[in-house]
Each structure stands twice: as C-alpha cells, then as structure tokens.
Amino acid sequence: MKTIYTLFILSILLIMALLVASFVYLEKTSHWDFYYTIEDGGQIRGDIEMDVYLTEQSTLYKSRIRNPYQIDTGRKLVRMNVDKKTSFLKDYEEISLTGGIKKAFYLKRRGNAIDFLALAESEFAYLDNVEVKRDALFFDSISPVTYIPFIKLYNFRRGGSQSFNAIRREGGLLPPSIFIITFTSIRDEYLKVNGRKIKTECIIIKSIVTDQIYIWVDKKRHDIVKIHIPKRNIYIKPSAGQEKFDVLEYSPKDEYGFSQKITFVSGNTEFNGILSRPKKEGVYPAIIMIQNENAKDENIAGVFADLSADLSKNGYVSFRFVPSSSEMKPKFLSISIEDELASIKSGIDILESFRFVDPERIGIIAQSDVNYVIPTFIKNEPRIKAWIMLSPLRLVPVVDTELEIVKKLIKIIQKHDNGFEERLSRCKHVTVQKAEETQSNWKNIMGKKVFLKRVREILHLNATDEAPDISIPILLLEGKKDGYYSTTYLKSLEDNIKIRKNNNSLFVAFKQLNHYLAESVKSKTLRTHYVMDKVVL
Incomplete structure (x- = not known):
C-alpha cells in the first residue's frame, strides 16, 4: 500500500514538473528579443532593443530606440499590435522622450479606418475615422519593428516588386499620411553576423516619401540582419546586447561669468533654472530668457547657453528655466498659458531678490511661439523694460498652416496623399471641438488622459492686437533659412508694433x-547642438 501511495505522489510531482516545463517552453517560444546598433557616419550613435510576443490572436511588438547623440529624441518607445493571422495593424503607439519632455503618437484601428491622437506636453491633436485600407501598416525607416509585418506579407516565393499600403507619421501634432511602399528582392548575399556566416536575401525598399532603403533578411527565418539607408549614411545591425554611451552636453566657455542651478515652484509646477552672472562684483541689468514648453532643457540645445555666456561677457545677469520632469518617470506636464505667465512672474521675482540685479533694468528674451503670450504679460508687468523676440511664431491649435515650412510640406504630401490637406483641416476642427465641448481641464480620449485647457486658452488669445499698447523697446530677430516663419504673421506683428x-x-x-x-554642430563626443551665430549675439 505504501508503494502505491509513493508511486501516486511521484506521478503527481512528475505531472506538475511537466506542466511547469511546458509553460516555460511556451513562454520561451512565444517571446523573442533582438538587439541592434545604429551606425551614423561610421560611429555607433544609438541602439535598439526589440521584443516580439505571440498571443492567441495577436503579435505584439515592443521596441526601445535610444539616440543619445540626437538633438531632439533621446529615447523612443514603440508598441505595435498586429493581427496574428493577417499581420494587419490593430494599434500603434510611439512615445518620444527628450530630457524631461514627452511627446506621443497613437493610432487605433476601427474597421476600414483609424483614430489618431498626438500629444506634445500640454497640447494635443485628435482625429477619428481616418479612412485607410484594411491592410495598411505603419512604417518608420529608423524603427526595425515596423519592417517586420511588411516582411511577413512579402511573398518570397514570388519575389520581384510587391507594393503595400503604408501609414507614416509626419511629425509634431500633424495627422498621419498614407502612401504606397514597394519591396523588391534583388539578390542573395552571405553576411557575417556575430562571427557566423548567414545567407540573406537583399530587398530594396522604395517610396515617394522615404529615402531608398536596403534591408537584408535571413534566407530561412526572414529575421532582419541589416538595414542600410545610403542617403543618410545609416546602418542598423544586430548586436549582442545594449550599448553603453557616454555622451556629453555642450557647454560654452564662460570666462567672464559663472552659473548656478535654481529650482523654484510656481503654482503646482516645479521649475529648473540656471542663473548666470558676471564674475566681477557689481549691480547689473538682467535678462529673463523664456522658451516654449517643448524645449528639452534650459539651454535649447546650446542656444540659450551661448546667449547667457555672451550676456555675462557684456555685463548682464541672465536667468533661463523650464518646467521640470523626471526622465526616469516621464509624464506629460500640464502647463496652461496662465501657469506659464505666472512662472515668468515668479522668475522675475527671483531675479529681483538678488543684490547684484538692478530691479529697474530687467528685460525679456523669448524664443519661438512663447512670444505670442508676452504682450499679455508685459501689459500688466511694469518691471519689464525691453523685449527681444527670437523667431516669433503664432500659437494655434495643432499647427500654423501659414508657416512656410508647413505649406511646403503639405504640397509635398498632397502628391502621394491627396486627402492630407482635408484631413489636416478636419483634425484642427475636431481638436478644437474636443477642447470646447467641456469646461473640464481633462478628458479621456482613446483611453489616454488629455489636457484640454491650454488649447482653449490658445483659441482665445489675441496677443498681437495688444502690441500697440506696449511702449518699451522691441528687437525682433528672425531666422528664415528653414521656413519656420509665417510671412502674414510677421507682417501683422510688424504693423501692430510700428503704429x-x-x-x-x-x-x-x-x-x-x-x-x-x-x-547645428555634430560631434563624436557631444550631443548634437546649436552654436549661436556671432552676428546675432
């Protein structure tokens, strides 16, 4: 009897062991991870970690892309869900993190349409029911995870040129565009990967909107072995694991001054700032330097750092700051225009508190679209004695379609997607509608918590009309090379100031x-940064 019990217990233990082993096996076979390096100009300047999960009905792709040398995107987190049988897109999300700044882009499939949501800190854009082909897939040339569904749909037996419907992000808060992308198998080739010789199939990728791309896939498994974008001199190659990067931030030599970090609270938001002052003892005029809420840090990738060093040399105190957010625990900062104006006031209060600042000589330097709210501030702030505008822009929901660069972009996109201009117009309308249909500051859109207040404030701004009431000296400096300006807005601004x-x-x-x-300066040791023009200084 004892033997029977022993055998019975051993049988149960064996069954349990087999069950555990099967679960472990299934876990391993339903999850794969891959690592890649990003070579730019022959130097490894980024890396990619990619995970693939198989579930009963879906294939889930996750990717983390690090570009520590890039000026605007430190990390990008991608999550893409496709149908397991058809490889058709179900949903896609992309979150970009630069310093403490967070931006996001979401797509969700609904039958023969997709819903779209973009977030850039306190602003958003939304559009529902964007008509796309059911087999349309998202594509990003620098993100290998977006290549995989196309490779799965490519018929390797048939070979030759095969075209697919694709969706593309156009940047900022713009809605996505739709285009045709073609994959063409051109040759078999042996490549050496991690000491092993692998037979691959080379495919050339072409479209009207992307640079020509070469991709090599494993002949048997069709895993991505290498990606080459010749025009950008970029290679994406497999690696054994994460890379280690030691990237330095640009900091100009300030022989005439020194700087100190300052943290302060305005309303419910904490701000990180840098105060720079001449080394020589004395009482100096001061400049408060303001940038838009999407700036990565206090220096705008070097612009304000150069400017502060030059101000110290010429006998000025300067104070520059941005809303703070932890990159370890990234979150969307919710800064209304009301909060923004209050923070500028708090910054002036801090400047005035230092004995080396002359309270009768405080000026303001504002960059980009933050200039649009400055007239409202100056009108009620007698302490500001001068205003310098650096490339001023209008604040409008989604995007200012009168910007030269945006007008040019729309023309280019319309050539391959003749519904884009109408889509953008509808996106602006729907976004405004969402912001105004409630007095609440927050709303759940596509399952995401979205801040509405700032968009509502933008709609009711009429800042340019207040310029004639400002009597202090004004200097406007405009850079036109890249088209980030609106001729009509600059003319309106100039006319209002001149009267x-x-x-x-x-x-x-x-x-x-x-x-x-x-x-823009690209370096092997420093993050790509800007060096301000000497004539401008």
Whole structure:
C-alpha cells in the first residue's frame, strides 16, 4: 500500500514538473528579443532593443530606440499590435522622450479606418475615422519593428516588386499620411553576423516619401540582419546586447561669468533654472530668457547657453528655466498659458531678490511661439523694460498652416496623399471641438488622459492686437533659412508694433540662419547642438 501511495505522489510531482516545463517552453517560444546598433557616419550613435510576443490572436511588438547623440529624441518607445493571422495593424503607439519632455503618437484601428491622437506636453491633436485600407501598416525607416509585418506579407516565393499600403507619421501634432511602399528582392548575399556566416536575401525598399532603403533578411527565418539607408549614411545591425554611451552636453566657455542651478515652484509646477552672472562684483541689468514648453532643457540645445555666456561677457545677469520632469518617470506636464505667465512672474521675482540685479533694468528674451503670450504679460508687468523676440511664431491649435515650412510640406504630401490637406483641416476642427465641448481641464480620449485647457486658452488669445499698447523697446530677430516663419504673421506683428506712439523697435531678418539663429554642430563626443551665430549675439 505504501508503494502505491509513493508511486501516486511521484506521478503527481512528475505531472506538475511537466506542466511547469511546458509553460516555460511556451513562454520561451512565444517571446523573442533582438538587439541592434545604429551606425551614423561610421560611429555607433544609438541602439535598439526589440521584443516580439505571440498571443492567441495577436503579435505584439515592443521596441526601445535610444539616440543619445540626437538633438531632439533621446529615447523612443514603440508598441505595435498586429493581427496574428493577417499581420494587419490593430494599434500603434510611439512615445518620444527628450530630457524631461514627452511627446506621443497613437493610432487605433476601427474597421476600414483609424483614430489618431498626438500629444506634445500640454497640447494635443485628435482625429477619428481616418479612412485607410484594411491592410495598411505603419512604417518608420529608423524603427526595425515596423519592417517586420511588411516582411511577413512579402511573398518570397514570388519575389520581384510587391507594393503595400503604408501609414507614416509626419511629425509634431500633424495627422498621419498614407502612401504606397514597394519591396523588391534583388539578390542573395552571405553576411557575417556575430562571427557566423548567414545567407540573406537583399530587398530594396522604395517610396515617394522615404529615402531608398536596403534591408537584408535571413534566407530561412526572414529575421532582419541589416538595414542600410545610403542617403543618410545609416546602418542598423544586430548586436549582442545594449550599448553603453557616454555622451556629453555642450557647454560654452564662460570666462567672464559663472552659473548656478535654481529650482523654484510656481503654482503646482516645479521649475529648473540656471542663473548666470558676471564674475566681477557689481549691480547689473538682467535678462529673463523664456522658451516654449517643448524645449528639452534650459539651454535649447546650446542656444540659450551661448546667449547667457555672451550676456555675462557684456555685463548682464541672465536667468533661463523650464518646467521640470523626471526622465526616469516621464509624464506629460500640464502647463496652461496662465501657469506659464505666472512662472515668468515668479522668475522675475527671483531675479529681483538678488543684490547684484538692478530691479529697474530687467528685460525679456523669448524664443519661438512663447512670444505670442508676452504682450499679455508685459501689459500688466511694469518691471519689464525691453523685449527681444527670437523667431516669433503664432500659437494655434495643432499647427500654423501659414508657416512656410508647413505649406511646403503639405504640397509635398498632397502628391502621394491627396486627402492630407482635408484631413489636416478636419483634425484642427475636431481638436478644437474636443477642447470646447467641456469646461473640464481633462478628458479621456482613446483611453489616454488629455489636457484640454491650454488649447482653449490658445483659441482665445489675441496677443498681437495688444502690441500697440506696449511702449518699451522691441528687437525682433528672425531666422528664415528653414521656413519656420509665417510671412502674414510677421507682417501683422510688424504693423501692430510700428503704429505705437513710441516706435523704438528694430526688425532684423537673417536669410542664411535657421529659426534658432544658430548652426547645428555634430560631434563624436557631444550631443548634437546649436552654436549661436556671432552676428546675432
């Protein structure tokens, strides 16, 4: 009897062991991970970690792309869900993190249409029911995870050129565009990967909107072995694991001044700032430097750092700051225009508190679209004695379609997607409608918590009309090379300022400089940054 019990218990233990082993096996066979490096100009400047999960009905792709040398995207997190049988897109999300700034892009399939949501800190864009082909897939040339569904749909037996419907992100808060992409198998080739020789099939990828791409896939498994984008001199190659990067931030030599970090709270938001001052003891005029809420850090990738060093050299105190957010726990900052104006006031209060600042000589330098709210602020702030505008822009929901760069982009997109202009117009309308249909500051859209207040505030701004009431000196510096300007807005701004009773203003345009009034510098050790033009300084 004892033997029977022993055998019975052993049988149960064996069954349990087999069950555990089968679960472990299934887990391993339903999850794969891949690592890649991003080579730019022969240097490894980023890496990619990719996970593939098989579920009963879906294939889930997750990807983390690190570009620590890039000026605008430190990390990008991608999550893409496709149907297991058809490889058709179910939903897609992309979150970009740069410093403490977070931006996101979401797509969700609904039959023969998709819903779209984009978030850029406190602003958003939304559009539902965008008609697309049922087999349309998302594509991003720098994201290998988006290649895989196309490779699965490609008929390797038939070979040759095969075309697919694709969806593309156009950047910022713009809605997606739709295009045709063609994959063509051109040859078999042996490649050496991690010490092994692998037979691959080389495929050339072409479309009207992307640079020509070469991709090599394993001849048997069709795994991605290598990607080459010749025009950008970029290679994406397999690696054994994560790379280690030691990237330095650009910091100009400030021989005449020194800087200190300052953290302060305005309303419910914490701000990180840098105060720079001349080394020599004395009382100095001061400049508060303001940038839009989407700036990565206090320096705008070097622009404000250069400017502060030059101000110290010329006997000025400067204070620059941005809303703070932890990159370890990224979140969307919810900064209304009301909060923004309050933070500028708090910044001036801090400047005034230092004994080396002359409270009667405080000026303001504002960059980009933050200039649009400054007239409202100056009108009620007598402490500001001068205003310098760096490449001013209008604040509008989604995007200012009068910007030269946007007008050019729309024309290009319309050539391959003749519904884009109408889609953008509808996106602006639906976004405004969402913001105004409630007085609440927040709303759940596509399962995401979206801040509405800032868009409502933008709709009721009429800042340019207040410019004639401002009597302080105004200097406007505009960089036109990259098209980030609106001719009609600049004309309106100039006209409104010139009709002032005290017309002490100056407008200077730099056709050879971008809207940062600076040159982009790529380095092997530093993050790509801007160096401000000496003439502008």
